[in-house]
Amino acid sequence: MNVDKVFYKNLFKNLFADPCLVEFWDGEVEQFGEGVAKFLIILREPIPKSEILRDSSLAFGEAYMRGRIEIEGTIRDVVESLYNNKDSFLYQSPSYLKLTRFISNGxxxxxxxxxxxxxxxxxxxxxxxxxxxxxxxxxxxxxxxxxxxxxxxxxxxxxxxxxxxxxxxxxxxxxxxxxxxxxxxxxxxxxxxxxxxxxxxxxxxxxxxxxxxxxxxxxxxxxxxxxxxxxxxxxxxxxxxxxxxxxxxxxxxxxxxxxxxxxxxxxxxxxxxxxxxxxxxxxxxxxxxxxxxxxxxxxxxxxxxxxxxxxxxxxxxxxxxxxxxxxxxxxxxxxxxxxxxxxxxxxxxxxxxxxxxxxxxxxxxxxxxxxxxxxxxxxxxxxxxxxxxxx
Missing domain, CATH: 3.40.50.150 (Vaccinia Virus protein VP39)
Structure with a gap:
């Protein structure tokens, strides 16, 4: 199995509070979570692991902006499912962001x-x-x-x-x-x-x-x-x-x-x-x-x-x-x-x-x-x- 796909499957395993489907860049579709899937996430291409590990929120946001990720369902449902899972990356502030809170706004x-x-x-x-x-x-x-x-x-x-x-x-x-x-x-x-x-x-x-x-x-x-x-x-x-x-x-x-x-x-x-x-x-x-x-x-x-x-x-x-x-x-x-x-x-x-x-x-x-x-x-x-x- 592709190394990138193994990384993503581990990532999605406990990412959302709701069951969902993920379609990978090679056409494979896998469900994560039990029950009826609430939304489908389509990965047009892999997002570099280094970007995700450095700042997941920024990496996924930029990927959506640039069309590397598509969503069937609503964006709001996807984001809310992330927020409802307290272990998701949205609750993990990257170190650089902690520094930006102290940058002077003169x-x-x-x-x-x-x-x-x-x-x-x-x-x-x-x-x-x-x-x-x-x-x-x-x-x-x-x-x-x-x-x-x-x-x-x-x-x-x-x-x-x-x-x-x-x-x-x-x-x-x-x-x-x-x-x-x-x-x-x-x-x-x-x-x-x-x-x-x-x-x-x-x-x-x-x-x-x-x-x-x-x-x-x-x-x-x-x-x-x-x-x-x-x-x-x-x-x-x-x-x-x-x-x-x-x-x-x-x-x-x-x-x-x-x-x-x-x-x-x-x-x-x-x-x-x-x-x-x-x-x-x-x-x-x-x-x-x-x-x-x-x-x-x-x-x-x-x-x-x-x-x-x-x-x-x-x-x-x-x-x-x-x-x-x-x-x-x-x-x-x-x-x-x-x-x-x-x-x-x-x-x-x-x-x-x-x-x-x-x-x-x-x-x-x-x-x-x-x-x-x-x-x-x-x-x-x-x-x-x-x-x-x-x-």
């Missing part, structure tokens, strides 16, 4: 990392995001709700948690395409500033502010949060940004927020969270979010305490992010005829793998999504129950 490097992902083009994101252009976990009041409505729910849910009052100053760190700052101004007459490192997001948000005639209330700046000086805000929100900060800069983020908040001011952090470092993946780090780091809730709370910030509320939206990603993945597939006009097949397969593997990661509980609400010093003026959020 202002220049952070700008490069953000632009790598978010400046692919507004036209691309418009093809599969909803009409609000919101690229973060939505909030579904029912599983059947539309993505656009769930994204509006999310914005309103956040703004209610912040207990916004007319005339207050709101800072949105990593404002995306501006939906939250526009909603805050329109509904609460809040003076809102959004900052982003993405040129494409900045230009789109600037155009939306002009279109809504909100220049007297809303501003957007192409700026790193560490470059904000001499300003004070009643409320600070950050949605899906701190994941780009990097482990060694988490403390710097909370120091900046503490310095920008007025005494008694309120901040909400909306962040993907990990468990024991399991949310950081080498393939994601190389191809999707360079320089990213998924923090644990305990890490975030520790930094809050270090800067005199008082935690008020913590809410998990893990299932909401699974549903959000299901919508994005479906929208992406429906938009493929238009996407393929400007993107090659490697790009298409990369993004298909990204969206579906993230859905699997959230659904399996490998990663979570939390909203953490906190204040600078004690705030004794908030309502005593959560009714103000849900009424």
């Amino acid at each position: 202002v220049k490097k952070s700008r490069e990392n953000v632009q790598y992902h978010y400046d692919i083009g507004n036209d691309f994101y418009q093809l599969w995001l909803d009409e609000t252009m919101t690229y973060s976990c939505a909030y579904f009041k029912s599983p059947e709700e539309s993505l656009a409505q769930a994204q509006r729910n999310k914005i309103e849910h956040i703004l209610r948690k912040l207990n916004l009052q007319k005339g207050q100053r709101l800072l949105d760190i990593g404002c995306g395409w501006g939906e939250l700052i526009l909603a805050a101004a329109l509904k609460y007459q809040t003076r809102a500033l959004g900052i982003t490192l993405s040129q494409e997001q900045f230009e789109k948000t600037r155009a939306r502010i002009d279109h809504e005639n909100l220049n007297d209330l809303v501003d957007v700046q192409l700026l790193d949060y560490r470059e904000l000086k001499g300003q004070a805000f009643d409320r600070i929100v950050s949605v899906g940004m701190i994941e780009h900060v990097g482990k060694e800069h988490l403390e710097e983020y909370f120091r900046a927020v503490q310095g920008l908040l007025v005494e008694g001011g309120i901040s909400l952090l909306h962040s993907i969270t990990g468990r024991d470092g399991g949310g950081t993946d080498s393939w994601i780090d190389k191809y999707i979010f360079p320089g990213g780091y998924i923090p644990r809730v305990s890490e975030l709370m520790k930094h809050m305490e270090d800067y005199g910030l008082y935690l008020l509320d913590a809410e998990s939206l893990r299932n909401h992010y699974t549903r959000t990603l299901e919508h994005w993945a479906r929208n992406f597939e429906e938009a493929l005829p238009l996407i393929r006009k400007n993107k090659d097949e490697t790009f298409v397969r990369m993004w298909r793998l990204y969206l579906n593997s993230c859905a699997a990661s959230f659904h399996s509980g490998n990663i979570d999504l939390h909203q953490l609400l906190f204040t600078k010093g004690p705030n004794n003026c908030l309502p005593w129950t959560r009714n103000y959020i849900y009424s």
Whole structure:
């Protein structure tokens, strides 16, 4: 028997939590696990053993991108089956990835990392995001709700948690395409500033502010949060940004927020969270979010305490992010005829793998999504129950 095939058969023997079929490059098909196979993995050619042993996640991700692996069934089922098997390679972080968690994300490097992902083009994101252009976990009041409505729910849910009052100053760190700052101004007459490192997001948000005639209330700046000086805000929100900060800069983020908040001011952090470092993946780090780091809730709370910030509320939206990603993945597939006009097949397969593997990661509980609400010093003026959020 071919040496490569022996290696692969040993690898697949205990790789998945579900039974599956594997078709090798010579046409041989073998089942692994007992029962009805959930999916079929087709190996068009062997992946070098050295690549698998060095970094299995990166090796298999690149093999799928380049068409060396095909899947009959769904990518999500394959990845989720890997995550559901705690002995799979997805739980074994390669040594180089452990080092990347400590690579410095200074202002220049952070700008490069953000632009790598978010400046692919507004036209691309418009093809599969909803009409609000919101690229973060939505909030579904029912599983059947539309993505656009769930994204509006999310914005309103956040703004209610912040207990916004007319005339207050709101800072949105990593404002995306501006939906939250526009909603805050329109509904609460809040003076809102959004900052982003993405040129494409900045230009789109600037155009939306002009279109809504909100220049007297809303501003957007192409700026790193560490470059904000001499300003004070009643409320600070950050949605899906701190994941780009990097482990060694988490403390710097909370120091900046503490310095920008007025005494008694309120901040909400909306962040993907990990468990024991399991949310950081080498393939994601190389191809999707360079320089990213998924923090644990305990890490975030520790930094809050270090800067005199008082935690008020913590809410998990893990299932909401699974549903959000299901919508994005479906929208992406429906938009493929238009996407393929400007993107090659490697790009298409990369993004298909990204969206579906993230859905699997959230659904399996490998990663979570939390909203953490906190204040600078004690705030004794908030309502005593959560009714103000849900009424």
